[in-house]
Amino acid sequence: MRSIAIVTGASSGVGREFVYQLCGGGGGPLDEIWIIARSKDTLAKMAAACEKPLIRPIPLDLTLDESFCELEAMLAQEEPCVQWLVNSAGFGTFGSFGDVGSANADMVRLNCLALVSMTSICLPHMQPGSRIVNMASIAGLVPQPQLATYSASKAFVLELSRMLDHELAGTGIHVTAVCPKFMRTKFLDKPGDSEAAGAMTRIGFEDVGHVVRTALRFSVLGYHVSLSCLDMQLAALAAKLLPRKTLFRIEDLLFGRCGKKERRVKSAL
Numbered sequence: 001m002r003s004i005a006i007v008t009g010a011s012s013g014v015g016r017e018f019v020y021q022l023c024g025g026g027g028g029p030l031d032e033i034w035i036i037a038r039s040k041d042t043l044a045k046m047a048a049a050c051e052k053p054l055i056r057p058i059p060l061d062l063t064l065d066e067s068f069c070e071l072e073a074m075l076a077q078e079e080p081c082v083q084w085l086v087n088s089a090g091f092g093t094f095g096s097f098g099d100v101g102s103a104n105a106d107m108v109r110l111n112c113l114a115l116v117s118m119t120s121i122c123l124p125h126m127q128p129g130s131r132i133v134n135m136a137s138i139a140g141l142v143p144q145p146q147l148a149t150y151s152a153s154k155a156f157v158l159e160l161s162r163m164l165d166h167e168l169a170g171t172g173i174h175v176t177a178v179c180p181k182f183m184r185t186k187f188l189d190k191p192g193d194s195e196a197a198g199a200m201t202r203i204g205f206e207d208v209g210h211v212v213r214t215a216l217r218f219s220v221l222g223y224h225v226s227l228s229c230l231d232m233q234l235a236a237l238a239a240k241l242l243p244r245k246t247l248f249r250i251e252d253l254l255f256g257r258c259g260k261k262e263r264r265v266k267s268a269l
């Protein structure tokens with residue numbers, strides 16, 4: 001039986017780095033890597049650049065139901081063993097909930113719904129030793145006003161990963177949620193409110209290669225969360241202990257949102 005990895009969000013950033021590291025043997029031997037994103041040309045170029053394992057470009061929009069039917073049919077026809085499923089497709093829009101508008105629902109569609117559909121389709125093709133890696137975010141552990149829907153979508157990914165990992169105990173299959181802080185990818189190219197995004201990136205950036213290497217290692221070890229950065233481990237602990245109101249006040253101070261809020265209230269009066 002052919003052993004494959006499936007990577008969503010493979011055309012850019014973290015997903016592309018997963019493809020490169022899996023290609024380089026970072027996830028053990030593989031016959032094929034199926035790479036999914038909308039950018040057909042980029043996927044084709046990536047496929048042409050690697051001979052072994054074979055890379056199969058699958059251009060799909062994961063917000064459309066028919067994409068999952070197509071993938072389900074491919075898996076049913078070819079019956080490979082899905083050794084790795086990496087759910088990396090996702091995006092975030094900064095700003096108040098009202099300003100973010102229809103992107104709120106789009107984020108839930110891609111960050112949550114697509115991940116659930118991918119997991120449901122791939123799980124029946126997994127065996128002991130298979131792994132699911134879900135891109136969550138530090139925002140899933142430390143909730144972020146001005147990034148509310150994104151933050152809530154990543155909390156969903158994190159909790160789903162933890163619960164599914166528990167449900168799968170004894171099957172030899174593990175689920176790992178990856179919770180990095182910011183990384184220099186296309187993620188911040190269209191931030192929505194760039195002032196809010198700029199303020200939040202004061203927490204600093206992580207290296208994509210390091211995040212992916214740690215995630216693969218933690219996943220092989222069967223950890224359900226991959227948190228590769230010490231300051232974010234402390235932030236996650238603080239978020240667990242502090243009442244939400246206090247946490248949000250600290251974040252407002254840290255990200256310079258207090259004056260802005262007062263200005264908004266004054267102009268509304």
Ligand SMILES: NC(=O)c1ccc[n+]([C@@H]2O[C@H](COP(=O)([O-])OP(=O)(O)OC[C@H]3O[C@@H](n4cnc5c(N)ncnc54)[C@H](OP(=O)(O)O)[C@@H]3O)[C@@H](O)[C@H]2O)c1
Nearest residue numbers: 009011012013014037038039062089090182183185186187
């Ligand atoms: N970068 C960060 O600072 C950061 C921090 C924490 C967590 N994360 C998470 O890490 C994951 C990867 O983000 P990234 O930093 O690699 O961002 P990125 O460079 O913007 O990559 C996003 C990927 O998702 C794909 N995608 C977007 N919409 C899609 C759709 N409708 N259907 C299929 N694929 C779609 C994009 O490809 P196409 O445009 O070709 O479709 C691209 O390959 C996301 O889940 C993100 O939330 C990122």
